[in-house]
């Protein structure tokens with residue numbers, strides 16, 4: 001899972017990025033509307049946190065431009081306190097949710113998790129695939145009830161595949177959603193990570209679809 005944080009306050013930007021990183025996201029950051037617009041327009045994000053009051057181009061304009069260009073990723077806007085008009089303008093521009101400043105980071109994270117799983121078609125905080133269970137609240141994975149220890153990148157990989165269970169995910173799609181923009185990407189490493197995750201899970205749920213990518217069986221065919 002990959003997130004974009006567009007916030008001009010450097011401390012706040014860093015706090016949100018760190019919290020998302022701890023929650024298992026690859027995170028890109030932007031500090032003004034132009035940079036944010038460019039990244040959201042060119043990179044595939046699973047969720048975006050977008051401040052409304054931004055230099056160069058305000059958040060409403062950024063969001064309108066994304067939606068006008070058919071960018072459909074979930075967007076959580078950050079609004080000033082008591083600015084009901086910002087919330088209205090934000091939703092009308094295509095926002096999916098909002099948090100008013102000042103906020104508790106836990107609330108932002110909970111809303112982000114809800115947006116990500118809703119976008120992937122899941123209604124609850126736990127996603128299961130056969131004996132494998134992903135608890136998105138705690139960033140925890142169990143197999144038949146036993147906790148599995150995964151690295152941040154392994155967790156991100158499994159989380160992305162589980163959110164998209166039932167369809168084939170290509171290697172290039174995985175790379176785009178596992179790494180931030182500064183990461184030196186190498187498609188060969190994906191196979192290594194998939195191999196490690198398979199080994200740690202100890203159950204055969206991640207299938208290789210030759211020439212296309214990987215797929216996790218949808219829950220009903222996993223047994």
Ligand code: CA
Nearest residue numbers: 008051053054
């Ligand atoms: Ca601001």
